[in-house]
Amino acid sequence: MAGNNGSSNKVNVPEAREALSNMKYEIARELGVNLKQGYNGDLTSRENGYVGGYMVKRLIEQAERQMAGR
Numbered sequence: 001m002a003g004n005n006g007s008s009n010k011v012n013v014p015e016a017r018e019a020l021s022n023m024k025y026e027i028a029r030e031l032g033v034n035l036k037q038g039y040n041g042d043l044t045s046r047e048n049g050y051v052g053g054y055m056v057k058r059l060i061e062q063a064e065r066q067m068a069g070r
Helices: 014-031 045-067
Strands: none
Touching (some): 014 045
C-alpha cells in the first residue's frame, strides 16, 4: 500500500485519541472482555478482534447518523 508506514492503529485525528480509547474500554465491558490498561497478552486474538470489530461497527453507525443529519 502506498504511503503506509506500517502502523495500522495510527489515530488520524489526535483530538479523538481519548474518545477512541474510552470507546474501546466501554465496548470491551459490554462484550465481557477483560481489557485493561497496559499489557493484554492474556487475551485471545478472537477477543481483541471482537472488540475492534464492534468499534468499527459503532463508528460506521455514528458516521451514517451524521450523514443522515441525525
